[in-house]
Amino acid sequence: MALCFSINATTLPQHHHGKVNYRSNKKCLESVRNLVKTTGVASVVSAPQESLQKGNWVKLICGASFEDVVDVRNLSLVYTLAGVDCIDCAADASIVNAVNEGIEAAREIVYLRKPWVMISVNDDEDLHFRKAEFDPEECPLDCSRPCETICPASAISLQKHQSTTELSHGTETLNVLKGGVITERCYGCGRCFPVCPYDKIRMAMYTRDAVATAELLKRNDVDAIEIHTGGRQTAPFEGLWNDLGNSTGYLKLVAVSLPYAGDSTISSMNTIYTMMEPHLPSLNLWQLDGRPMSGDIGRGATRESIAFAACLAAVKDKPHGFFQLAGGTNAHTVEGLKKEGLFQTTLVAENSKDNISMPTSLASSHALIGGIAYGGYARKIVGRVLSSMRSQHGLVHIEDYPEHLLQALANALDLVGTVKCYDPCQSGVLYTMATGQLFSRTTQALFYNYKQLPIQRMLDFDFLCGRELPSVAGIINPSAEGFQKLFFGQDEIAIPVHSTVEAACTAHPTADVFINFASFRRFIFVYLEPS
Numbered sequence: 001m002a003l004c005f006s007i008n009a010t011t012l013p014q015h016h017h018g019k020v021n022y023r024s025n026k027k028c029l030e031s032v033r034n035l036v037k038t039t040g041v042a043s044v045v046s047a048p049q050e051s052l053q054k055g056n057w058v059k060l061i062c063g064a065s066f067e068d069v070v071d072v073r074n075l076s077l078v079y080t081l082a083g084v085d086c087i088d089c090a091a092d093a094s095i096v097n098a099v100n101e102g103i104e105a106a107r108e109i110v111y112l113r114k115p116w117v118m119i120s121v122n123d124d125e126d127l128h129f130r131k132a133e134f135d136p137e138e139c140p141l142d143c144s145r146p147c148e149t150i151c152p153a154s155a156i157s158l159q160k161h162q163s164t165t166e167l168s169h170g171t172e173t174l175n176v177l178k179g180g181v182i183t184e185r186c187y188g189c190g191r192c193f194p195v196c197p198y199d200k201i202r203m204a205m206y207t208r209d210a211v212a213t214a215e216l217l218k219r220n221d222v223d224a225i226e227i228h229t230g231g232r233q234t235a236p237f238e239g240l241w242n243d244l245g246n247s248t249g250y251l252k253l254v255a256v257s258l259p260y261a262g263d264s265t266i267s268s269m270n271t272i273y274t275m276m277e278p279h280l281p282s283l284n285l286w287q288l289d290g291r292p293m294s295g296d297i298g299r300g301a302t303r304e305s306i307a308f309a310a311c312l313a314a315v316k317d318k319p320h321g322f323f324q325l326a327g328g329t330n331a332h333t334v335e336g337l338k339k340e341g342l343f344q345t346t347l348v349a350e351n352s353k354d355n356i357s358m359p360t361s362l363a364s365s366h367a368l369i370g371g372i373a374y375g376g377y378a379r380k381i382v383g384r385v386l387s388s389m390r391s392q393h394g395l396v397h398i399e400d401y402p403e404h405l406l407q408a409l410a411n412a413l414d415l416v417g418t419v420k421c422y423d424p425c426q427s428g429v430l431y432t433m434a435t436g437q438l439f440s441r442t443t444q445a446l447f448y449n450y451k452q453l454p455i456q457r458m459l460d461f462d463f464l465c466g467r468e469l470p471s472v473a474g475i476i477n478p479s480a481e482g483f484q485k486l487f488f489g490q491d492e493i494a495i496p497v498h499s500t501v502e503a504a505c506t507a508h509p510t511a512d513v514f515i516n517f518a519s520f521r522r523f524i525f526v527y528l529e530p531s
Helices: 022-039 048-054 069-081 093-109 146-150 210-217 235-250 262-279 299-313 333-339 376-393 402-420 452-464 501-507 520-528
Strands: 057-061 086-090 116-122 130-133 156-167 170-181 202-207 224-228 253-259 283-289 322-326 371-374 445-448 472-476 482-488 491-498 513-516
Touching: 022 093, 022 402, 048 057, 048 283, 057 069, 057 322, 057 402, 069 086, 069 093, 069 376, 069 402, 086 093, 093 116, 116 210, 116 253, 130 170, 146 156, 210 235, 224 235, 235 262, 253 262, 262 283, 283 299, 299 322, 299 333, 333 402, 371 402, 376 402, 376 501, 445 501, 452 472, 452 482, 472 501, 491 501
Parallel strands: 057 086, 057 371, 086 116, 116 224, 224 253, 253 283, 283 322, 322 371, 445 472, 445 513, 472 491
Antiparallel strands: 130 202, 156 170, 482 491
16 A cells, blocks of 8 residues: 655745836736737636536646645646636645635636636555655765756756765765755656666655545535546545545535556446445546656657547447546647547637536537646646746746746647637737748747847837837847846836857747847857757
8 A cells, every 4th residue: 555645835935036017017917918808718718517518628737746836826827817627736735725826816817717626636556646755865976867857847956065074083074965856846757767877766655645635625615526546446446435425525526537447447437436426416527547747748648548538439338427638638639639530629609607507508418528637738838937937036926927927828828729719810819920020019039149229229119119018038148147127118127138048948938039149150159059
């Protein structure tokens, strides 16, 4: 059996780091509101249970083991604005609080219906419920630290420190490594485990406590539970289900996540439903878990979840409930479902109120695949912006830095919109440039080699044209890093300065124009630099 495991999550920031330009931020927040409105999020999204019926349900997976409360809060805010139906998080009170705080912060910016809040638990050992661990002082100083590089959550940090040891003839100073795994950020993907050249990394498995979970389910800000099970043995599931008792009566949805286990899969699903049915007052959903925690790896990661859906589609007598894809899902999942003829989402023009009753018009039939859950990929595309914001401002709320919020939201809308079928052509959010056109009204540019006069003139032109955001996203200066003070109208603003093209592209993923002010000799090295 797995060990019970408890983690103390980090606390939310209480103070802002650095000076915040509230006048400029007010303009940026208005741009965020306009982006949500013109994309048509409010008119497309419906009550979560209706989304399941229509096949355009989208769930954000914060991570069953991801417990960085600051990132969880900011992710929840961004994806609430993007119109997700559900936010799935770790079964920890502080994480549930962070999710709900992010949702409410989003609804203060633009009033939208609330997504359901789901907590994830396991009935036995499961890949989603583990943490990497190792003693950094056992690591050789000359190690290349591939674990740091490969970690998608930036959950491993190692630094050299000097350690003084008392000896019989005096003291000795040694260099050692300190740091290791940042526990609250590790979500157990396991990628660090095989790359360690010295086999120092271990995986600590754990299970969530059923009694503590039952108490969480009784809260009025928790709407759903997801139980991860192996699928081959149903006894562990039955034990957990019985331990949860009447706490499931408070829920709107009960989800069961399981991998494809061959011919026995459907039989196991039917057995599990038989166990739940007598005490199941809510909707039920099956999460078809393809390749866990791999959506950020690449295009092919989504194949297993689509194959699982195709196998289920071929079954005549399907298990009761809705079906949702997960495990390896990314920007290519919808395309894969369409090729299999399994994507049945249609554009919806009406908004719906939150209620648990099923509309009569939808009760008779529903989409075969209710929707898609996005985890690693969803966190990656927004996490790049959060990481940039953290490096510049520390642990902060993203709405206090709406330029970052605007970038993060644009990335989230691109992903959620593939399922929700937001219509950018009608909304005017996406602006297609004509052939040969260098700038549009949404252009974000990177400048190589700092030249104050032309950059300031460009900012002046932006302001006179009525742009709400400057077109200058960042400056690349190989000899400096930090910020450069310039003016946007009468407001003094700080433009980030990066030492490499790669760093600038990472910090500003929405930048679409590169402007070079260097000589030809310097430019050729920029051109050849990998980015």
